[in-house]
Amino acid sequence: MTYGVFSKFENSEDQVFIPSEEYKEFKFKNSSNTSSKLLNATHLIDEKEKLRYANMVRKTVDMLKESTVQKVVLSRVESFTKRSSDLEILEALLNEYPAANCYFFHHPKVGKWMGATPEILAVIKGENLQTMSLAGTAVFNPNQDHVWGEKEIEEQKLVTDFIVENLKAKGVSHIKKSLVQTAQAGTLVHLKTDINALIDPSRKEDYIEALHPTPAVCGLPRDAAQKFIKDNEGYDRSFYTGYLGIVEEREASYYVNLRCMQLLDDEAYLYVGGGITAKSDPILEYEETVQKLFTMKSLL
Ligand SMILES: C=C(O[C@@H]1C=C(C(=O)O)C=C[C@H]1O)C(=O)O
Structure with a gap:
């Protein structure tokens, strides 16, 4: 059976499914002119929110x-x-x-969500599983390759190691990692490692459970980070940093729900975040969320 799945950050009980008969086809003509989007996002800075978020980052760094x-x-x-x-x-x-x-996801239990995610949670084709470790963020500069700092290199490696270890713990063999690359995602760049492995296709859900949520959207160790988020973030992430996918008999594609928004009648809720380590600078972390906000805000 083919179906679409949409899952929350926190627990899989609230997953929703859409049978393939309910999909709607959408034809569109690309008239892309992406380079025009290298605009300044500073108009999205909100001093009160900056103070609140930077304080939360400071508290997290101390912890x-x-x-x-x-x-x-x-x-x-x-x-x-x-x-x-x-x-x-x-x-x-x-x-x-x-x-x-x-994607655009509309379900009576979930409402309307839309996004343009750069992050694959897992693409499964027969016995092959493809995933990625994506972390570290900088603004894309077409004239210069970004030179990554120690903080980003370390935080991305944590994600790579977590993915490899958790797949191994599920008995997965032949795990291959690419070199760490800089990957563009709209107006931003991230550090990325592609990871491929040989799997048992009948255990798809098992692998997703092992991977989600990765330290790219949660932290490390996973349970302690998730508890800290729940106790300190001060709002419900809902489906943001959850995952969405299309599942078929021998193929499945799951993506992490990032660079996304929840659409209401007159408003849109835009969700943004970033990885905090002991080396984080609170103001830079706030500015990173502003850059990520801009990717969706510019569409409204
Ligand atoms: C959490 C987000 O993005 C994730 C966090 C990143 C980071 O900490 O640098 C980079 C890419 C994503 O894995 C987001 O876009 O909201």
Whole structure:
């Protein structure tokens, strides 16, 4: 059976499924002009929110320095007035981010979500599983390759090691890693390692459980980071940093729900976050969320 799946950050009981008969086909013509989007995101800075978020980062850094927790991914949500219809926003999203995994999900229990995620949780084809470790963020500069700092290199490696270890713990063999690369995602770049493995296709859900949520969106160790997020973030992430996918008999594609928004009648809630380690600078972490906010805000 073919179905779509949409899952929350926290627990899989709230997963929703859409049978394939309910899919709607959408034809669109790409009229992309992405380079025009290298605009300044500073107009999205909100001093009060900056103070609140930077304080939360500071508290997290203090905790990381004193404990065995290595990384926590913090996030926040901001609401904006919609100036276009949902389909106009979807068309803008598809035009703006042709290389991303763009989706629009509408379900009575979930409402409407839309996004352009750069992050694969797992693409399964027969006995092959493809996943990635994606972390570290900088603004894309077409004239210069980004030189990554120690903080980003370390936080991305934590994600890679977690993925490899958790797949191994599920008995997965032949795990192959690419070199660490800089990958562009719209106006941003991230550090990325592609990971491939040989799997038993009848155990798809088992692997997803082992991977989700990775330290790219949660932290390390996973349970301690997830508890810290729940106790300190101060809002419900809902489906943000959950995953969405299309599952078929021998193939399945699951993506991490990032660079996304929840659409209401007149408003859109935009969700953004970033990985915090003991080396994080609170103001830079806030600015990173502003850059990520811009990827969706520019479509509204
Ligand atoms: C959490 C987000 O992105 C994740 C966190 C990143 C980081 O900490 O640098 C980079 C890519 C994603 O894995 C987000 O976009 O909201």
